[in-house]
Amino acid sequence: xxxxxxxxxxxxxETRAELAETIDAIAELVHPRRVAERAGEQARAKLAxxxxxxxxxxxxxxxxxxxxxxxAGLAAARPSGAQGSTGGSRTVRWGRxxxxxxATMLLVVGTxxxxxxxxxx
Numbered sequence: 001x002x003x004x005x006x007x008x009x010x011x012x013x014e015t016r017a018e019l020a021e022t023i024d025a026i027a028e029l030v031h032p033r034r035v036a037e038r039a040g041e042q043a044r045a046k047l048a049x050x051x052x053x054x055x056x057x058x059x060x061x062x063x064x065x066x067x068x069x070x071x072a073g074l075a076a077a078r079p080s081g082a083q084g085s086t087g088g089s090r091t092v093r094w095g096r097x098x099x100x101x102x103a104t105m106l107l108v109v110g111t112x113x114x115x116x117x118x119x120x121x
Contacts, residue, residue, distance in 0.1 A: 022119060029115055039108045046100055054090065 028034060 012029060026116065026119060029112065035108065035112070039104060040110075042104050042107060043101065050096075050100065
């Protein structure tokens with residue numbers, strides 16, 4: 001059953017327009033700035049949750065003088081009140097920070113993949 005060339009041309013143009021919209025939506029989702037913004041928002045939300053659970057309520061965390069540096073890996077700092085801590089202030093447990101960052105990154109990657117699959121369908 002042959003179709004009219006004008007009808008075929010119109011269908012091709014409609015398909016092109018739909019594909020352009022889909023590509024624009026995907027580009028917006030995977031744009032590095034957008035990914036970084038979402039990851040930052042999720043990290044801030046998780047940090048706020050952890051701070052609320054720890055009882056800091058907006059006060060800045062104090063780092064012990066002998067706490068490991070940020071890139072020192074998964075070693076945990078001494079708990080509050082341990083010998084060498086600074087006046088009973090809390091110390092940062094870098095292992096937990098690393099786990100929170102890793103979990104956030106997994107969440108971002110999983111969300112991005114899920115959205116890609118939805119747009120393909």
